[in-house]
Amino acid sequence: MAKVFIYPATSLILSDMVARFGHTPLSSATAIRERIQTAGLESPPLQITPEEPKKGLRWAAVEVPSGVRGRMSLYGPMIGDCEAAIIINDADLAFGCMGCARTNELVKFLIHQKEIPKLELNYPKNEEEGVRFVAAIKRFLTELGGTR
Amino acid sequence: MTEYTPTHVGTVTKYVVVESFDVTPADLALRGYEISQGVMIKETCFGIVINGNEEEVDRIITELRKMDPDNIFVKDRGFPPGDARRCRANLGGARPGYNGMEHEMTLIPYVSHGLKELKKRDEKTIPLPENPLEHPLLDIYKLKILIDAQES
Numbered sequence: 542m543a544k545v546f547i548y549p550a551t552s553l554i555l556s557d558m559v560a561r562f563g564h565t566p567l568s569s570a571t572a573i574r575e576r577i578q579t580a581g582l583e584s585p586p587l588q589i590t591p592e593e594p595k596k597g598l599r600w601a602a603v604e605v606p607s608g609v610r611g612r613m614s615l616y617g618p619m620i621g622d623c624e625a626a627i628i629i630n631d632a633d634l635a636f637g638c639m640g641c642a643r644t645n646e647l648v649k650f651l652i653h654q655k656e657i658p659k660l661e662l663n664y665p666k667n668e669e670e671g672v673r674f675v676a677a678i679k680r681f682l683t684e685l686g687g688t689r
Numbered sequence: 690m691t692e693y694t695p696t697h698v699g700t701v702t703k704y705v706v707v708e709s710f711d712v713t714p715a716d717l718a719l720r721g722y723e724i725s726q727g728v729m730i731k732e733t734c735f736g737i738v739i740n741g742n743e744e745e746v747d748r749i750i751t752e753l754r755k756m757d758p759d760n761i762f763v764k765d766r767g768f769p770p771g772d773a774r775r776c777r778a779n780l781g782g783a784r785p786g787y788n789g790m791e792h793e794m795t796l797i798p799y800v801s802h803g804l805k806e807l808k809k810r811d812e813k814t815i816p817l818p819e820n821p822l823e824h825p826l827l828d829i830y831k832l833k834i835l836i837d838a839q840e841s
Contacts, residue, residue, distance in 0.1 A: 549789065551786060551789050551790075552764075552789075552793065553704070553706060553762055553764045553789075553790055553793045553794075553797075554762065554793050554796065554797065554800055556763070556764035556765065557762040557763050557764060558800075560763060566764075566765075568764065568765055569767070570764065570765035570766050570767045571765055571767070572767075573767030573768070574701070574702070574765070574766075574767040574768075576767075577695060577767055577768060578695045578697070578698045578699070578700075579695060580692075580693060580694055580695055581692075581693050582690045582691070582692065582693055583690060583691045583692065583693040584690070584693070585774050586774035586775065586785075587767075587774075588693065630821040630822070631821065633792070634788065634789040634792045634793070635789075661820050661821055661822050662818060662821065663818070663819075663821045664796055665796060665799040665800065665803070665818075666799075667799065668798075668799055668802045668803075670799065670818065671796075671798075671799030671800050671801075671802045671803040672802065672803040672806045672807070672810075672815060673803075673815055673816060673817065673818040674799070674800065674803055674818055675800060675803030675804055675806075675807055675812075676803065676807060676810075676812040676815035676817075677817050677818055679807060679812045680812050680813065680817075683812075
């Protein structure tokens with residue numbers, strides 16, 4: 542059972558596909574859950590404390606905005622742990638402020654730098670593309686091996 | 690800054706999204722309650738949210754998927770159901786993060802169709818989708834045909 546990083550990290554379709562075909566999806570929900578369930582100082586809504594931008598220094602330089610570094614403290618450890626990645630390139634839903642946009646760019650860059658199996662896709666726009674989309678994901682995940 | 694004491698520690702929360710002609714969120718919630726032991730289930734407009742210990746939640750989801758395997762989709766959630774920091778009842782408007790799910794729900798019928806087709810066909814015989822990172826160069830002969838078509 543491989544740990545598969547999904548981009549967009551909040552994707553319902555990718556999260557389901559990875560779990561359905563027997564692997565573990567690494568999504569932002571699991572990173573947020575860790576923080577929500579850990580006691581500490583109150584920092585609503587996501588329990589991102591001033592410590593997070595410091596942790597983010599591992600992936601982004603000090604002159605990079607703290608918003609990017611804070612977000613990288615969520616995604617960075619997952620990118621470090623992942624054994625494969627599925628990336629959707631036309632995910633307009635992952636738009637956002639400059640913090641989100643730059644973090645997305647950095648996340649994609651770090652995944653492309655890492656030597657792991659990667660699957661690059663676009664969202665399906667019709668039924669035939671849907672068949673190819675699911676078949677590509679299934680083939681990719683089956684080739685990873687070690688399904689549960 | 691005040692001290693933060695978390696609730697629902699050690700539990701997981703999962704969305705079960707249904708996009709089906711045969712199964713409604715109410716059916717899912719009812720079936721979930723029938724087979725659940727000590728989990729929290731919340732019915733929503735798109736499906737249900739389940740919170741509880743991981744083994745129990747996974748067991749219930751495995752059972753729920755059997756109702757309509759190709760049209761039920763599952764993903765993790767960070768917050769427990771009804772959390773005041775995320776629940777739209779407290780904030781007003783769509784829940785943060787719902788817009789992304791709403792966008793993907795428009796594409797789910799294509800994915801469901803793909804899942805159904807894969808039961809009939811071998812995935813190795815289905816051509817791969819185009820790689821979005823590849824930008825194929827325009828073939829010189831194709832370019833000449835285009836130029837000729839413009840000139841004639």
